[in-house]
Amino acid sequence: MARGMVIIGAGECGGRAALALRDLGYDSPVTLVGDEPHLPYERPPLSKEAMASDAPEIKAIASDALLAEKSIRHIHSVQAVAIDRAAHTVRLSDGSVLSYDKLLLATGSTPRKLPMPGLGARCVYLRTFADALAIRGHLSAGSRIAIIGGGFIGLELAATSRKLGASVTVIEAQPRILMRGVPAEIAEIIHQAHVAEGVDILCGDGIASVADDGNEVRVKLAGGREISADLAIIGIGAVPVTGLAAEAGLMIDNGIAVDAELRSSDPDIFAAGDCCSFPLAVYGGRRVRLEAWRNAQEQGALAAKNMLGAGEAHAAVPWFWSDQYGLSLQIAGLSDEGKSTVRRDLGDGAFILFHLAGDGRLVAASGIGPGNAVARDIRLAEMLIGKHARPAPEALGSQAVKLKSLLAA
Amino acid sequence: MSDWVEACAADDIDEEDVMRFDHGGRTFAIYRSPDDEYFATDGLCSHEKVHLADGLVMDDIIECPKHNGRFNYKTGAARGAPVCVNLKTYPVKVDAGKVLVQIR
Ligand SMILES: Cc1cc2nc3c(=O)[nH]c(=O)nc-3n(C[C@H](O)[C@H](O)[C@H](O)COP(=O)(O)OP(=O)(O)OC[C@H]3O[C@@H](n4cnc5c(N)ncnc54)[C@H](O)[C@@H]3O)c2cc1C
Ligand code: FES
Numbered sequence: 141m142a143r144g145m146v147i148i149g150a151g152e153c154g155g156r157a158a159l160a161l162r163d164l165g166y167d168s169p170v171t172l173v174g175d176e177p178h179l180p181y182e183r184p185p186l187s188k189e190a191m192a193s194d195a196p197e198i199k200a201i202a203s204d205a206l207l208a209e210k211s212i213r214h215i216h217s218v219q220a221v222a223i224d225r226a227a228h229t230v231r232l233s234d235g236s237v238l239s240y241d242k243l244l245l246a247t248g249s250t251p252r253k254l255p256m257p258g259l260g261a262r263c264v265y266l267r268t269f270a271d272a273l274a275i276r277g278h279l280s281a282g283s284r285i286a287i288i289g290g291g292f293i294g295l296e297l298a299a300t301s302r303k304l305g306a307s308v309t310v311i312e313a314q315p316r317i318l319m320r321g322v323p324a325e326i327a328e329i330i331h332q333a334h335v336a337e338g339v340d341i342l343c344g345d346g347i348a349s350v351a352d353d354g355n356e357v358r359v360k361l362a363g364g365r366e367i368s369a370d371l372a373i374i375g376i377g378a379v380p381v382t383g384l385a386a387e388a389g390l391m392i393d394n395g396i397a398v399d400a401e402l403r404s405s406d407p408d409i410f411a412a413g414d415c416c417s418f419p420l421a422v423y424g425g426r427r428v429r430l431e432a433w434r435n436a437q438e439q440g441a442l443a444a445k446n447m448l449g450a451g452e453a454h455a456a457v458p459w460f461w462s463d464q465y466g467l468s469l470q471i472a473g474l475s476d477e478g479k480s481t482v483r484r485d486l487g488d489g490a491f492i493l494f495h496l497a498g499d500g501r502l503v504a505a506s507g508i509g510p511g512n513a514v515a516r517d518i519r520l521a522e523m524l525i526g527k528h529a530r531p532a533p534e535a536l537g538s539q540a541v542k543l544k545s546l547l548a549a
Numbered sequence: 550m551s552d553w554v555e556a557c558a559a560d561d562i563d564e565e566d567v568m569r570f571d572h573g574g575r576t577f578a579i580y581r582s583p584d585d586e587y588f589a590t591d592g593l594c595s596h597e598k599v600h601l602a603d604g605l606v607m608d609d610i611i612e613c614p615k616h617n618g619r620f621n622y623k624t625g626a627a628r629g630a631p632v633c634v635n636l637k638t639y640p641v642k643v644d645a646g647k648v649l650v651q652i653r
Contacts, residue, residue: 156630182631201631433616434616434617437630437631441630459617461615461616468615511603512599512600512603512604512614512615513603515603515604515605515614515615516603516604516605516614519604519605519612519614519617520605544565
C-alpha cells in the first residue's frame with residue numbers, strides 16, 4: 141500500500157502543492173503539516189492596504205471544505221522535528237510519526253534578526269498573520285512607527301501605517317532604499333511617493349543602538365540622530381528555513397539545494413518555494429533562491445508533478461510585484477543580469493526599464509506606475525525573456541511598437 | 550428580454566485584445582479573439598477585484614494584470630492560480646459595426 145505524500149509547511153507553496161497532487165489525479169494519502177494554527181494563506185496582503193482594515197481577515201488559499209473534498213489531511217499547529225530518511229518517516233512535535241513515499245519541504249523563510257542587544261517587546265518582525273495582527277494593534281492616528289530596513293515589506297508597511305495616520309520613519313543603512321534588485325531610477329520614484337505622503341526616510345546611516353524600555357523604543361543612529369517610537373518594525377530581509385533539512389543531512393546552499401526538478405540531495409525529498417535554492421534555467425543554471433509569491437506557487441505545482449515522476453525541469457522567469465499607495469511595481473527576471481537599460485514610457489508617469497545583457501539579450505524588465513499600468517508590458521517582457529529574445533533597443537524604447545509584435549518575431 | 554447595450558465600435562478593440570466597458574454602475578470586459586469573435590465577462594477579477602481590461606489576452610485566455618490569475622474569457626472558467634472562482638459571461642453580437650452586450 142502507498143504511504144503517500146507528506147508536505148512540510150502549509151504556506152503558499154505547500155498548499156498549492158497539495159492541491160496540485162489531487163488535480164494531477166494522485167489518489168493515495170496527502171498530508172500537509174504546518175506549525176501555524178491557520179489554513180494555508182496568502183502573505184502578501186499582510187503588509188499591504190488590506191491590513192489597514194479594522195478587522196483584517198486571513199486570505200486562505202484553500203477552505204476547510206475544499207481540503208476535505210480533496211481528501212487532503214491538514215495537520216496544523218504542529219511542527220515537523222526530524223526526518224528519518226532511511227525509514228522514510230517524519231516525526232512531529234506532538235510525537236506522531238508520518239510515513240512518506242515522497243516528502244516535500246516547503247518550510248519557507250523567516251525574518252532575518254537584527255543582531256543587536258536592547259530589543260524588546262516593542263521591536264517586532266512581520267511574517268505571519270499573527271505578526272500582522274500584533275502590528276495592526278499599534279497602527280493608529282498619532283502612533284509613532286520606526287521601520288528598520290527600506291526593503292519591500294518595510295516600505296509597504298510604511299504606506300499602510302500612513303493610511304492609518306501613524307507617523308513613520310524609515311531607517312535604511314544603505315545609501316538608498318530598495319538597493320537589492322530594484323534600479324535606482326525606480327527606487328527614487330518610490331522614495332518620492334513616501335516623502336510626499338509624509339514618511340521620513342533616513343538613508344545611509346547605520347544603527348548604533350536600540351533601547352526598548354517597554355513603553356517606547358529609542359533607536360540611535362551612527363550619525364547621532366535619535367528616533368523614539370511606539371513600535372519598531374524590523375524588515376531587514378529573510379533567511380530560508382533549513383534546520384530540518386540540514387539535520388537530516390540534506391545539502392544546503394543558501395537554502396535547501398535542489399536540482400532543476402526541485403529534488404534535494406535525497407531523491408525522495410523535494411524542496412520548493414522560499415526555502416530552496418535552485419538552478420535558474422533562463423540564466424544558464426545560475427543558482428538562486430527567490431522570495432516571491434508566484435515562484436512559491438509555481439514551484440509547489442512543479443514539485444507535485446515531479447513527486448509523481450514527471451521529470452519536468454523548472455523553466456519559469458522570476459516575477460515579483462509590490463504595491464505602495466497607488467503605485468505598483470512589477471519586475472520580471474533579475475535586473476542584476478543586465479549590462480544596459482532602455483526606458484519605455486507608458487504615459488501617466490508609468491515606465492518600464494528593460495535590462496539587456498552584453499549580447500543584447502533581454503534579461504529583465506522593471507516597471508512602475510499607477511494601478512496596473514505596467515502589467516501587460518511586463519508580462520510580455522517576461523515572455524520575451526523566457527524566449528531569450530534580442531529585441532532591438534529602439535523597438536523596446538518606442539511606445540509606437542507593440543511588445544506583442546516583438547514576441548511574434 | 551431585449552436588453553442589448555451598445556458597448557463600443559467593433560474596431561475599437563484590436564484582435565486578441567480586451568477593453569473595459571462600464572454600464573449602469575457595473576463594469577465589464579469586452580474581448581476580441583484572435584479569430585475575430587467578440588465576448589464579454591464581468592470586468593473585475595474574482596481574486597482581488599482588479600480590472601481585467603488591463604490584462605493580457607492570449608488565445609482564449611485573459612490574464613489578470615495583478616497576480617496573473619487566468620480565465621478562459623469565452624466560458625468564464627478560472628484557469629490558473631490564484632483564481633478559483635469563475636467569471637460570469639454575457640452574450641455578445643456585432644451589428645452594423647457595433648458591439649452589443651446582453652446585460653442581465
Ligand atoms: C508581509 C509579506 C509581504 C509579501 N509581499 C509579497 C509581494 O508583494 N510580492 C511577492 O511576490 N511576494 C511577497 N511576499 C513573499 C511571499 O509571500 C513568499 O514568497 C511566499 O509566502 C513563500 O511561500 P512558501 O510556501 O515558500 O513559504 P511560507 O509562505 O513562508 O510558508 C512556509 C510555512 O511553513 C511553516 N513551517 C516552517 N517550518 C516548519 C516545520 N518544521 N514544521 C511545520 N511547519 C513549518 C511556516 O511556519 C510557514 O507557515 C511577501 C511576504 C511577506 C511576509
Ligand atoms: S487580482 Fe486577479 S489574480 Fe489577483
